[in-house]
Amino acid sequence: MLGKIKTFNGLINLLESNNQYSHSSNRKVLLEKIVGNTGLDAIPSQNKIPDFSEMDQISSESGGGEADTFKSGNTFYKDFRGKQKGFGMWKDSESSKSRPATKDEFLIRVALHNKLFPQSNIEIISFDENGVITKQKQVDGEQYETDDVRDLLKTRGWEHIKGDTFKHKSGVMMYDADYNGATKYETNEYGEQIAVDWTPFDVLLVPF
Numbered sequence: 162m163l164g165k166i167k168t169f170n171g172l173i174n175l176l177e178s179n180n181q182y183s184h185s186s187n188r189k190v191l192l193e194k195i196v197g198n199t200g201l202d203a204i205p206s207q208n209k210i211p212d213f214s215e216m217d218q219i220s221s222e223s224g225g226g227e228a229d230t231f232k233s234g235n236t237f238y239k240d241f242r243g244k245q246k247g248f249g250m251w252k253d254s255e256s257s258k259s260r261p262a263t264k265d266e267f268l269i270r271v272a273l274h275n276k277l278f279p280q281s282n283i284e285i286i287s288f289d290e291n292g293v294i295t296k297q298k299q300v301d302g303e304q305y306e307t308d309d310v311r312d313l314l315k316t317r318g319w320e321h322i323k324g325d326t327f328k329h330k331s332g333v334m335m336y337d338a339d340y341n342g343a344t345k346y347e348t349n350e351y352g353e354q355i356a357v358d359w360t361p362f363d364v365l366l367v368p369f
Contacts, residue, residue: 204268208287210294211238226250228295235299239363240292241267247292252336252367255322259336259365266367267293273333273366281343281360300360302343309356310344328369336365 216231216238227249228239241247249270251262262270271283280300287294311321318330325338338361345358 204288205286208289208294210287213238213240232299237297237299237362238286239295239297241294242292244292247290249293250365252334252365255326255334255369264288269368270366271295273368274361274364277329277333277366278361281362283363297362300343300362302345302358302360309346310359313356313359332368334367334369336367338364 211231211233213229213231216233219230219232219237226244228241228244231238231240241249245261246263248262248264248267250259251266251270252259271285275282281297284296285293286296314321314327319327319335320330322328325336327335327338329335343360343362344356345360346354347357349355
């Protein structure tokens with residue numbers, strides 16, 4: 162799994178159309194198999210570790226428990242090394258507590274993010290036994306109204322569970338959804354502001 166692997170296509174359609182995998186445990190096995198076999202072109206052939214001393218470090222209200230975040234121009238870098246076990250967090254079920262992710266689980270998380278939210282693509286620029294570093298372009302948007310975002314996500318197959326947790330019809334859970342600064346609005350024929358797009362910077366996506 163840790164070799165050079167290709168981008169997977171049709172993951173969501175496959176999960177939706179194959180009734181054989183409607184049971185949650187089977188969905189999870191299928192999803193992990195798809196990512197493991199066809200995956201994404203994620204792991205760099207050569208690690209590129211930026212000089213973070215030349216960047217602005219971004220503080221977090223949560224304390225940055227997953228990674229240290231840095232910004233250079235309109236690009237963000239997340240350094241997971243030295244945090245948890247170096248590969249972010251994972252949840253085994255909706256009711257379970259978050260735990261440190263494995264290497265493979267991190268790749269699944271990134272694969273799901275890039276499939277469901279390609280407009281905020283996450284690029285892995287360093288990946289080894291010490292952990293991972295990712296790169297991502299800044300996500301622009303306006304201030305949001307929670308109901309607007311939830312209604313928009315509903316049209317895209319996301320069911321709101323509670324708080325910042327959503328479940329996708331394909332068999333994916335989204336935790337830690339953060340809408341701030343990533344919602345785009347347009348004015349409709351009645352002069353009302355309507356949410357037309359929502360792009361997360363980074364969320365925890367796992368198969369359920």
